[in-house]
Amino acid sequence: MGIKAYISVFLGGLLIIAGSLGAGESLQKAEVYAITNATIVPVTAPIIEKGTVVISRGRIIAVGAEVEIPQEANVIDAQGMYVYPAMINSCTILGLYEIGSVRATLDSSETGKFNPDVRVAAAINHESVHIPITRSVGIALALVAPRGGTISGQSALIRLEGWNWSEMLVKSPVGLHISFPQVRARRRAAEEEDEEAISKAIQELKDYFTGARHYMERKEGAAKDASLTAPPVDMKFEAMIPALKGELPVIVSVTTSEAIKEAIKFVEEMKLKAIFHGVSEGWKVVDELKKADIPVILSSLYGTPREWKDGYDAPYRNAGILCQAGIKVVFSTGDAALANNLPYHAAKAAAFGLPKEEALKGVTIYPAQIFGVDKDYGSIEVGKVANIIVTDGCPLEITTQVRHVLIDGKPVDLSNKHTELYEKYRKKK
Amino acid sequence: MRLLLYFKPVVGRELSRCLAKEWAVLFFVLILCGMLIPVVSAEEGVVYAIKDCRIVPVVGEEIPSGVIVIRDGLIHAIGADAAIPSDAVVIEGEGLIAYPGLIDSHTKLLVKLPKEPERPAQQAAASPQPSLGKWGLSPDLLTIKVLEPNEKAMERLRNLGITTVLTVPDKGIMVGQSAVVNLAGDAIADMVVKSPAALHIEFNTARGMRAYPSSLMGAVALIRQTFYDVIDYKLRWERYRQHPRGMRRPPTDPVLEALIPVVEGKLPVVFTTKNQNDIRRAYLIAREFNLKHMISGANEGWKQIELLKSKTVPLLITMNFKAPNTAFEAQQGKEVKERAEKEIYPLNAFKLHEAGLKFAINSYGLTRSTDLTKNLQTAIEKGLPAEEALRAMTINAAEFLGIDQQVGSLEKGKIANIVLSEGELFAKESKVKYVFVDGKKFEVKAPKKKPAAEGKPANIAGEWTFTIETPMGSMESTVSIEQSETTFTGTMKTEMGEWEIHSGSIEGNQITFTISANIMGETVEMVAEGTVEEDIMSGTIEAGEAGTMDWKAVKVPTLLIHE
Amino acid sequence: MKRLPIILGGIFISLLILLLPPLIHTTYGQDLLVKNGKVVTLGKKGTIEGGDVLIEKGRIKKIGKGLRAPEGVRVIDASEMWVIPGIIDTHTHIGVEGGVNEGSNSVTSEVRIIDVIWPENISIFYALTGGCTTCNTMHGSANTIGGQNVVIKNKWGVSADELIYHRAPKELKFALGENVKQSNFPRVSGQPRYPTTRMGVEALLRKKFTEARAYMKKWDDYNKQKKAGKNPIPPRRDLQLDVLVELLQGKVRAQVHCYRADEILMMLKVAEEYGFKISSLEHVLEGYKVADAIAAHGASCSTFADSWGYKMEAFDAIPYNSALLAEAGVNITINSDSGERIRRLFQDAAKCVKFGGMSEEDALKTVTINSAKCLGIDKWVGSIEEGKDGDLAIFNTNPLSAYTRCEMTIIEGKVYFDRKAYQEEMEKLREEAKKKEEKKEKS
Numbered sequence A: 001m002g003i004k005a006y007i008s009v010f011l012g013g014l015l016i017i018a019g020s021l022g023a024g025e026s027l028q029k030a031e032v033y034a035i036t037n038a039t040i041v042p043v044t045a046p047i048i049e050k051g052t053v054v055i056s057r058g059r060i061i062a063v064g065a066e067v068e069i070p071q072e073a074n075v076i077d078a079q080g081m082y083v084y085p086a087m088i089n090s091c092t093i094l095g096l097y098e099i100g101s102v103r104a105t106l107d108s109s110e111t112g113k114f115n116p117d118v119r120v121a122a123a124i125n126h127e128s129v130h131i132p133i134t135r136s137v138g139i140a141l142a143l144v145a146p147r148g149g150t151i152s153g154q155s156a157l158i159r160l161e162g163w164n165w166s167e168m169l170v171k172s173p174v175g176l177h178i179s180f181p182q183v184r185a186r187r188r189a190a191e192e193e194d195e196e197a198i199s200k201a202i203q204e205l206k207d208y209f210t211g212a213r214h215y216m217e218r219k220e221g222a223a224k225d226a227s228l229t230a231p232p233v234d235m236k237f238e239a240m241i242p243a244l245k246g247e248l249p250v251i252v253s254v255t256t257s258e259a260i261k262e263a264i265k266f267v268e269e270m271k272l273k274a275i276f277h278g279v280s281e282g283w284k285v286v287d288e289l290k291k292a293d294i295p296v297i298l299s300s301l302y303g304t305p306r307e308w309k310d311g312y313d314a315p316y317r318n319a320g321i322l323c324q325a326g327i328k329v330v331f332s333t334g335d336a337a338l339a340n341n342l343p344y345h346a347a348k349a350a351a352f353g354l355p356k357e358e359a360l361k362g363v364t365i366y367p368a369q370i371f372g373v374d375k376d377y378g379s380i381e382v383g384k385v386a387n388i389i390v391t392d393g394c395p396l397e398i399t400t401q402v403r404h405v406l407i408d409g410k411p412v413d414l415s416n417k418h419t420e421l422y423e424k425y426r427k428k429k
Numbered sequence B: 001m002r003l004l005l006y007f008k009p010v011v012g013r014e015l016s017r018c019l020a021k022e023w024a025v026l027f028f029v030l031i032l033c034g035m036l037i038p039v040v041s042a043e044e045g046v047v048y049a050i051k052d053c054r055i056v057p058v059v060g061e062e063i064p065s066g067v068i069v070i071r072d073g074l075i076h077a078i079g080a081d082a083a084i085p086s087d088a089v090v091i092e093g094e095g096l097i098a099y100p101g102l103i104d105s106h107t108k109l110l111v112k113l114p115k116e117p118e119r120p121a122q123q124a125a126a127s128p129q130p131s132l133g134k135w136g137l138s139p140d141l142l143t144i145k146v147l148e149p150n151e152k153a154m155e156r157l158r159n160l161g162i163t164t165v166l167t168v169p170d171k172g173i174m175v176g177q178s179a180v181v182n183l184a185g186d187a188i189a190d191m192v193v194k195s196p197a198a199l200h201i202e203f204n205t206a207r208g209m210r211a212y213p214s215s216l217m218g219a220v221a222l223i224r225q226t227f228y229d230v231i232d233y234k235l236r237w238e239r240y241r242q243h244p245r246g247m248r249r250p251p252t253d254p255v256l257e258a259l260i261p262v263v264e265g266k267l268p269v270v271f272t273t274k275n276q277n278d279i280r281r282a283y284l285i286a287r288e289f290n291l292k293h294m295i296s297g298a299n300e301g302w303k304q305i306e307l308l309k310s311k312t313v314p315l316l317i318t319m320n321f322k323a324p325n326t327a328f329e330a331q332q333g334k335e336v337k338e339r340a341e342k343e344i345y346p347l348n349a350f351k352l353h354e355a356g357l358k359f360a361i362n363s364y365g366l367t368r369s370t371d372l373t374k375n376l377q378t379a380i381e382k383g384l385p386a387e388e389a390l391r392a393m394t395i396n397a398a399e400f401l402g403i404d405q406q407v408g409s410l411e412k413g414k415i416a417n418i419v420l421s422e423g424e425l426f427a428k429e430s431k432v433k434y435v436f437v438d439g440k441k442f443e444v445k446a447p448k449k450k451p452a453a454e455g456k457p458a459n460i461a462g463e464w465t466f467t468i469e470t471p472m473g474s475m476e477s478t479v480s481i482e483q484s485e486t487t488f489t490g491t492m493k494t495e496m497g498e499w500e501i502h503s504g505s506i507e508g509n510q511i512t513f514t515i516s517a518n519i520m521g522e523t524v525e526m527v528a529e530g531t532v533e534e535d536i537m538s539g540t541i542e543a544g545e546a547g548t549m550d551w552k553a554v555k556v557p558t559l560l561i562h563e
Numbered sequence C: 001m002k003r004l005p006i007i008l009g010g011i012f013i014s015l016l017i018l019l020l021p022p023l024i025h026t027t028y029g030q031d032l033l034v035k036n037g038k039v040v041t042l043g044k045k046g047t048i049e050g051g052d053v054l055i056e057k058g059r060i061k062k063i064g065k066g067l068r069a070p071e072g073v074r075v076i077d078a079s080e081m082w083v084i085p086g087i088i089d090t091h092t093h094i095g096v097e098g099g100v101n102e103g104s105n106s107v108t109s110e111v112r113i114i115d116v117i118w119p120e121n122i123s124i125f126y127a128l129t130g131g132c133t134t135c136n137t138m139h140g141s142a143n144t145i146g147g148q149n150v151v152i153k154n155k156w157g158v159s160a161d162e163l164i165y166h167r168a169p170k171e172l173k174f175a176l177g178e179n180v181k182q183s184n185f186p187r188v189s190g191q192p193r194y195p196t197t198r199m200g201v202e203a204l205l206r207k208k209f210t211e212a213r214a215y216m217k218k219w220d221d222y223n224k225q226k227k228a229g230k231n232p233i234p235p236r237r238d239l240q241l242d243v244l245v246e247l248l249q250g251k252v253r254a255q256v257h258c259y260r261a262d263e264i265l266m267m268l269k270v271a272e273e274y275g276f277k278i279s280s281l282e283h284v285l286e287g288y289k290v291a292d293a294i295a296a297h298g299a300s301c302s303t304f305a306d307s308w309g310y311k312m313e314a315f316d317a318i319p320y321n322s323a324l325l326a327e328a329g330v331n332i333t334i335n336s337d338s339g340e341r342i343r344r345l346f347q348d349a350a351k352c353v354k355f356g357g358m359s360e361e362d363a364l365k366t367v368t369i370n371s372a373k374c375l376g377i378d379k380w381v382g383s384i385e386e387g388k389d390g391d392l393a394i395f396n397t398n399p400l401s402a403y404t405r406c407e408m409t410i411i412e413g414k415v416y417f418d419r420k421a422y423q424e425e426m427e428k429l430r431e432e433a434k435k436k437e438e439k440k441e442k443s
Helices: A002-021 A027-031 A130-135 A188-224 A235-244 A257-269 A282-292 A314-324 A339-351 A356-361 A365-370 A417-426 B002-006 B012-036 B151-158 B216-242 B254-263 B276-289 B301-310 B334-343 B345-354 B371-381 B386-392 B395-400 C122-129 C198-227 C239-248 C261-274 C287-297 C321-327 C341-354 C360-365 C369-375 C419-442
Strands: A032-040 A048-056 A059-064 A074-077 A082-085 A087-092 A139-144 A151-154 A156-159 A169-171 A176-179 A250-254 A274-278 A296-298 A329-331 A388-391 A402-407 B048-055 B063-071 B074-079 B089-092 B097-100 B102-107 B162-167 B174-177 B179-182 B192-194 B199-202 B269-273 B293-297 B315-318 B359-362 B418-422 B431-437 B440-443 B462-470 B473-484 B487-494 B497-507 B510-519 B522-533 B536-542 B548-555 C032-040 C047-056 C059-064 C075-077 C082-085 C087-092 C132-137 C145-153 C171-175 C253-258 C278-283 C300-303 C332-334 C392-395 C406-411 C414-418
Touching: A032 A388, A087 A329, A087 A339, A087 A365, A130 A139, A130 A339, A130 A417, A139 A339, A176 A235, A188 A235, A188 A257, A250 A257, A257 A274, A257 A282, A274 A282, A282 A296, A282 A314, A296 A314, A314 A329, A314 A339, A314 A356, A329 A339, A329 A365, A339 A356, A417 C287, A417 C321, B048 B418, B102 B293, B102 B315, B102 B359, B102 B395, B151 B162, B151 B522, B162 B431, B174 B254, B199 B254, B216 B254, B216 B276, B216 C239, B269 B276, B276 B293, B276 B301, B301 B315, B301 B345, B315 B345, B334 B345, B345 B359, B345 B371, B345 B386, B359 B371, B359 B386, B359 B395, B371 B386, B386 B395, B473 B497, B487 B510, B510 B536, C032 C392, C087 C122, C087 C278, C087 C300, C087 C341, C087 C369, C122 C132, C122 C341, C122 C406, C122 C414, C132 C341, C132 C369, C132 C392, C132 C406, C171 C239, C198 C239, C198 C261, C253 C261, C261 C278, C261 C287, C278 C287, C278 C369, C287 C300, C287 C321, C300 C321, C300 C369, C321 C332, C321 C341, C332 C341, C332 C369, C341 C360, C406 C419, C414 C419
Parallel strands: A032 A074, A032 A082, A087 A139, A176 A250, A250 A274, A274 A296, A296 A329, B048 B089, B048 B097, B102 B162, B199 B269, B269 B293, B293 B315, B315 B359, C032 C075, C032 C082, C087 C132, C171 C253, C253 C278, C278 C300, C300 C332
Antiparallel strands: A032 A048, A048 A059, A082 A388, A139 A156, A151 A176, A156 A169, A388 A402, B048 B063, B063 B074, B097 B418, B162 B179, B174 B199, B179 B192, B418 B431, B431 B440, B462 B473, B462 B548, B473 B487, B487 B497, B497 B510, B510 B522, B522 B536, B536 B548, C032 C047, C047 C059, C082 C392, C132 C145, C145 C171, C392 C406, C406 C414
16 A cells, blocks of 8 residues: 555656646646546535546536546546545644744734734745645645634635645635633633633623724714714724624634633624634534524544543534534634644544534535635535545545545645655665 | 830821821730740649549540549549549539540641741852752751740630640651640640651642652652662761771761651651552552551542551541542532532541541641531541541540550540530530640630621632721731632731731631731731621731730722723 | 664663562452454454454453353453454553653653552543553653653553553653753743753763763672672662663663654664663654664654644654654554543554555554553553453444544453443433533522
């Protein structure tokens, strides 16, 4: 299997080289691909055995068992292999993080409590070593989200391929990120002391939103009525207007059951379109979440429960319980260095009650829907952007090898810092 | 009157207020004087005869009705037919039960350690391998040297029937050599029953990383290395003493010197154990160095019953039912922890008794040592037989501490430490009427009626304006309090400098605390109690010989942050 | 692969010295029959479909098919389940009370984890839920020479003494690099602790081993004189040097926390200079760069599956590390270093298949028999073989699958974790709590 993996890593690279070499003479050939003889898992449609996917100019133009292969197509024979839509990591700090202990390489958390006007897009380091590593397991899109403070800033959905951040952007902003005030300490004793500080912090957050709403109303009022004076421009409040209007979702990071309830109250009171992130105790407040109709981005499933009676497997069972109640659940890793572990979090949930198909949807079509890009992403359908992976098995399995990753209809290089060092030191005998 | 010279010039009405203030300050100086002058006891030489009381001698048969004669501080005669001497002051014992004075086998009562000197700023070391200094080794500290009599504190215990305590500091690792003292007297020298009683070892660590050991495993290593050093030290000096000529003399080390009787088995070691694992650690160390040892604390004794039964050693178990942080329940949040403290930990004594283990009982780790008997009642409710509890607090403790020829039972010739109670001693409704310590009589006054403490402990954290009404005018100060659930500490900023408030406890709206007043370089402890009503507290302060003073405190409002 | 000769001064004594005799002797293990599972023995018997494992008094008595349970022995039906040897974690800090680092000084070889075993630490239970039966619980990595580690069995609910795996040989923790230099610590006032560079770490190691040699000689001289009938005064016993002498004598296993290739090589050379053996390199994230030297020395490597990038010295870490080291002939194991990750070591093992293409069996070995070898306890644990401890983990499917779930964990024939029973118990607990809350709300 070692050799096979080795080949797969190279194959992707060769295709790229072939593509660029041929650029001058046959541009068309470089833009048309056909993946043949594959078991196709479109996610939104039934599985197709021995199927073909045809891609032209970045989009899927045909999918099926009996599809004609255009003459100019680069054919990828996927005999015995599987084709899936590429995965989406729904919350990471990819591009904002390089080395954990080196502050100079960290750009994910701005100082201060309220930073609605900071945007991750402009700070994404497209050369981050973590991007190709994440890509190599079949992840094509990632929501890069800011952290820190109470209002952390605006996230962006990026494709994990491109010459600069501008080229990588799929959508920006995607959401206004809020780190909801909650108990961080595990010890119950500390919780009680914190309670007062927390309710104060929640009030502060509400006041901030109310302040922004006043600003917006005054501004709108002045625009309509010349006798009124507009407030002086406030860039922070400006940044909140789309969220206040419900055009931009707020993505609220919240984990404990008590805080989730508070957060629901908050988004309802402020009339916000919300997505929750984290939500590891969501299973305790299923009814509330369902009633509020809030989709959930789970973060790492690898935490231990807050209380013994929750059970050791509470973080694992969480997704299954939420899904059963009809809540849309998607997966994320949070971090950047292990953003490639995304599929294993989804699989872990599947081992503890989440149907396997739901686990797969939670890293493909569901995030596309939540982020409002399902017209183009998240499944293998004609007309969608060709973000496709070719694997030798289920992409959520650890032992599965990803042979090809196509982003925007082009095979991408699967080599990365890890494979490069691997290749370098393999030669040393 | 020299103090008057320091008066600042003030005018009008201010003057009288100011005068009152300064007079109040002066009052504290007088308190100090009062405390420093030894009070000559009027009790000296009085012979007592307690008649017609039921006698529970603990050792020997119970006497339904008998006489106890006390002379020269000793039990002169005891029995159904003991003669009442003509020079005796007769005490009517009808309806009372006589017990031996109770022994609290581990406390830090009356210990007053000098404050640790500030750590000098770290110097740039010339040598590249600075090894940090060892922390917590004071086996050469004799507790009797750091004891200060505190009548109020002693009275509180006497009122519960406790006449004798083993006391030792609790700071450090080898914390020092304990003393057994009787709880009456003006001078420690007259109160000591036995000193040194034992070397005490606690598994404590230095805070932070600025001293060795900073971890529990470091503490164990330090204890072991120290014992090996004692063995080495002893051998070197023995050799040297045999043939001093031609041999370089070894250095003298008071720490190691003090431990020689320990490794020789002449002085026992008491290991304080705060969880089940400490018991194991104690056994391992004792085995390695063949120490004569005792276990104090043993709050999780039932978790180590196999071990405790495998080699029985004197057990001095605590009536502190707080679950240690290491307990499984303590890792599950406050609710589960508190349930364990109510339902599991009070069963410890009963379970050890059931396992056939013999033990003494103490107040180690209790914030208020007066909770000892209250918690003991809980242990009895949970199944510990009352007779066993009595033995634990009398003869067992005396035997373990090697003072059973002096105290621990009512027998002729023993020290006259006697409790006379109305009703069975540990019964809820019983009342201690008289306590004799070293033959001195103390009558227990009925406690002042206090409104029953109810509900959650009041929150008193913050700043208070505190006024003490001294007989010479009122003294104002600023008090700031740090509260942790039912306990608190604080500081009191007075005209005479900053005083420490410690041992504070809150039960409902009732509070008690101690003020360590530093008056002209001397420390005076004053015990205060009071009631909290929202932003006002009031109560009384016991100022020793000077009597009782009223106090009142008003909360300084915290500034509300404008939102 | 050429093997470099190792020049070792001391003679290796395979004799193991007991950590500490136990304080109490409890009876060893229980009887149990696990029936009809897919038994992956990782031993001579290979993998048996529909296999049975009979455990008697805590030891594996028989492995085969159609075994009968003796009268009164509990039988566990493992139909459609995978039965593997109990997972062994070679590097954890769980079950340690009162601090995992004696961080005051940089050399504290005198401190012992065995003195501070904390049996009630919930992490021990968490380990069980992931099929982990044995783990090496260690001093932290704050010091050049940290302290003495100890192997425990994750017997949830017993006292410290019974938790310790008394057969395991004595171990000593070393650490190199950033943690020892304290380079990721917030700066404190005053002179920093020595050493603050990798140069200083080497210098300190050589200083200490030179001291240990001198100390060893003192004792040798003393013993010689004593043998000659003289009455010499013994040298002062120094607990810190004692263990270093035992290391020089080959009686203690050196476990070295390391990251970068340079420091790995340095440590190997120091060991070779002073004539002792490194038994395992821990983390060893750049081990692949010096795999040949490690193989020649004969040290095991205990590494992470794919953790990396969290600090400078982890920036050249690659998930192919284990595969490359294994190819070089190094005994490789995957560790958790965490009270949480210890629950999913089987998943980390699966990454060895993905990165570098280890066979599934070899991947499983990285958390079982290889780990046992790494700790010097492979005679008794690490594979399902007759005579070994009855330590098993039962999974609902292939333990290397991302969809797998540990169903049961057995130590010495006793079931310490049974998911079904656990779920029922928890359900009850949660219901009770719910009722209580409802009552509260009502009142």
